Structure formats: structure tokens, C-alpha cells
Amino acid sequence: MRILFKNATLVTMNKQREIIKGDLLVNDSVIEAIGPEIVVPAERVIDLHDDLLIPGLIQTHIHLCQTLFRGLADDLELLDWLKIKIWPLEGAHDAESLYDSAQLGIGELFLGGTTTIVDMETVHQTEHAFQAILDSGLRALAGKCMMDNPNADIPPGLRESTVDSLQESVNLYEKYHGQGNGRLEVAFMPRFVISCTDQLLKEVSRLAKEKNVYIHTHASENFGETKKVQARYGLRNIALLDQVGLTGPNIILAHCVWLDQEEMEILVNSGTRIVHCPSSNLKLASGVAPVPELLKRGAEVSLGADGAPCNNNLDCFVEMRHAALIQKPLQGPMVMSARQVFEMATIAGARAIGHEHDLGSLEVSKKADLAVISREGLHTWPNGHTDVYTQLVYQVQASDVRLTMVDGQIVMHNRQLLTIDVPRLKQRSAGSLDRVLKRVGLI
Numbered sequence: 001m002r003i004l005f006k007n008a009t010l011v012t013m014n015k016q017r018e019i020i021k022g023d024l025l026v027n028d029s030v031i032e033a034i035g036p037e038i039v040v041p042a043e044r045v046i047d048l049h050d051d052l053l054i055p056g057l058i059q060t061h062i063h064l065c066q067t068l069f070r071g072l073a074d075d076l077e078l079l080d081w082l083k084i085k086i087w088p089l090e091g092a093h094d095a096e097s098l099y100d101s102a103q104l105g106i107g108e109l110f111l112g113g114t115t116t117i118v119d120m121e122t123v124h125q126t127e128h129a130f131q132a133i134l135d136s137g138l139r140a141l142a143g144k145c146m147m148d149n150p151n152a153d154i155p156p157g158l159r160e161s162t163v164d165s166l167q168e169s170v171n172l173y174e175k176y177h178g179q180g181n182g183r184l185e186v187a188f189m190p191r192f193v194i195s196c197t198d199q200l201l202k203e204v205s206r207l208a209k210e211k212n213v214y215i216h217t218h219a220s221e222n223f224g225e226t227k228k229v230q231a232r233y234g235l236r237n238i239a240l241l242d243q244v245g246l247t248g249p250n251i252i253l254a255h256c257v258w259l260d261q262e263e264m265e266i267l268v269n270s271g272t273r274i275v276h277c278p279s280s281n282l283k284l285a286s287g288v289a290p291v292p293e294l295l296k297r298g299a300e301v302s303l304g305a306d307g308a309p310c311n312n313n314l315d316c317f318v319e320m321r322h323a324a325l326i327q328k329p330l331q332g333p334m335v336m337s338a339r340q341v342f343e344m345a346t347i348a349g350a351r352a353i354g355h356e357h358d359l360g361s362l363e364v365s366k367k368a369d370l371a372v373i374s375r376e377g378l379h380t381w382p383n384g385h386t387d388v389y390t391q392l393v394y395q396v397q398a399s400d401v402r403l404t405m406v407d408g409q410i411v412m413h414n415r416q417l418l419t420i421d422v423p424r425l426k427q428r429s430a431g432s433l434d435r436v437l438k439r440v441g442l443i
């Protein structure tokens, strides 16, 4: 099926970073043509009246399993936030609550123009979140969370042995990797060093190499976390990850706030992917990641909202705005440009997950993952003289997104979700949260 978008301002994010006034033709799941005027027969023609057409936004660190717990874990630091609130809640999920939690998150992502995520799920029943991803049309690199350390205060609902953790991760990979026309890819996801045994970390590295699988984990998010790693291993966190084989271009590390010079060198030299999560870092009082310095050294940095309970939104426009603003009081107003930040949310996100060849920009033969942004609101008007990156990073809000397409499928149009039954989801997810809260004794 051919869908023709007419009269757009295309923010291509191609190598030349061209902004083109014109049309874009989608044929099934790929972009077939881009040009000033495309005249071909199409089953559907959508006139964009100069709206912005952008590559679908890519968030490389999200926890869909936590969306249900939004607003239930405020004003805590990371380690308390996990132990007091998030781990018990994650451990009390059932199949339906996990599915609903994922769908809630996916609906919000589509309404905000996000088309691809890296999703760390909880320890058990991951297949239900995978099913929500497949049913909704989202693109994701997802995996079950691995946490096998018997000394890490892990609640009963999340405990697992090293062998089971590895086996379940491999099973999920073998069953789901590549499903949904390739939209769902599966990675290995140890939660962070202190929730894992070193045996597990080493085995994850070995298996990932053997099977050519991505690895996603949290690293150096919180000062206390880095001190615990140092006390256990006598090494800085990134040095330890490097030693167990968890650095390199197929490793995606969330946060990287507490780094010394040597750790930055390790990350840059190994080509390890870094995910900046500024809202989460602010809310959990984790700190400010040294993103300008990392970028200057040539590090690979992309963006993510993290989970709903530490943000409390999954809105990439908020993340872009925070990424740009958070550095300015410390390093001056020019330290991060709007264009640099928009790159982090598009082409750099595609590079992080090994999809620079088919995602992250609007180019012929790439996947048709895109979003349409209205500039008719007063907060983006008049728009004839404003730089589009300035508009996208500092002005546009998620509610300005008029259409979201993943893999050639329109998943949201005119603020209506087309693959998610919203009234049903609202009713189901309210019941799901009640069941989880009853299980942990909170109601």
C-alpha cells in the first residue's frame, strides 16, 4: 500500500541534514521517494499543509513494565526507590498487568511521536510485554531484566538463579527475535552490576558474542551505586564492566552520570553506547551526566525517558528540552545546540541499536518510521523565521504530534490511537494496578 504525504517540511536528518519542502512517499514499510513534488498514484494522500515531517523519535532507555506505577514512587533516591517501591511492585505483576502496563506506555509513546525504544522489562513473564509490543505496532529492542545476586535484597517475586536467568533470556531471544516483520528484537539485560553475580555478567558477555545479541544495562547512575561496586570489586563501575566484557558497540549503558576520566576513555575507545536520561537523573537526584564532554571526545550518546515512575512521563520532547537545558547553568548557553540534541533523539538512537542503515532519518529505502508535527499552536507561531531544531527541542510539545507511523503503519492520527483500544485499556489497567497494589499490601 502506498501512502503519499504532500506539502511537508521534511526534517530529514540525512548526512547533509537537509530540510526539504515537499513530499514523501511510503510503500508498505519503507520510504520509496522524497522530493519537491511526487506525482504517483497512491491509495492514500495526506496533505500536511507545511507541518514538520520528522524521523520517528528513538528512545534508547524505557521500562514499559513500570508505566503502571507512575506517580507511586516520588521523591526518593535510586537505591531506595528500587528497594522500597519499584522492585516489590515489579515483583507483584501478573500477565495481564504487564500487558496493560506496556500498552499504557506504548500509547503515550505513539502520542508523542516515539516509534522505537530500548525496553528493559521486569524479571518474569516478559512474553506479555513482548506481546503488547507486537500487537501495538511499536518497534523495540527489548529484553527481560536479569537479577541473580542472592545478596542484593531482591524481593521474592523477582528472584531467579543464574542458570534460569540466562536460560530464559536465551529462550526469549530464540522465540521472539525478529518477530513482527523485524520490529521486535531481543537483547540481554542485566539490571545493573549490584543486582547481578559476576558469573552472570561474564556469561552474558560470552553468550552475546556467540549469538550476536545486544546487551543493555544501567551503569554509574547513582553515586551510592558506584561506591557499592567499588567496595565489592575494588574497581570503578565502568572498569569492572570492561573487565567482564560488557563494553563495546553492542553494549547500551543507561545513565553514565558518575564517570572519571579513565572511564570516559574506556567508553569512547570501546564505542560503547550511552543513554542520557536527564529527567530521570534530575528526579532521582542522581546528578548531571557529562554529556558535552562525552560528545566532545566522540562518544555515542542517545536519549531516553527511563520509566514512568522516575520521570513521570515518556515524552521525548521533554527529554530533548531537558537534555539541552540541564547543561547550560553549568557550562554556558552554547554547550549543547538544539540540533545536537535532536540528533541524539533520532540518528544517534538508530546507531545505538545498530540500525543506522534503516532507521533514524528520512531517506529513500529506509523504514517508514516517522511523525508529523503541527506548528499551528500559539507556542510555535509565527514559524516562518525560526530554526526547525529550535522549534522541535524548545517549543514543540507531545500534543503537537498529529500522526505517528511505524514500519509503514499509521499507529496514531489526529490524536487517536489506532492500534490500542483506549477506553478498554483504561478500564483494564485500573483493575490491574489494584491487583498489584493488593499483592504488595498497599491497599
Ligand SMILES: [Zn+2]
Binding pocket: 061, 062, 063, 218, 254, 306, 307
Ligand atoms: Zn532505567
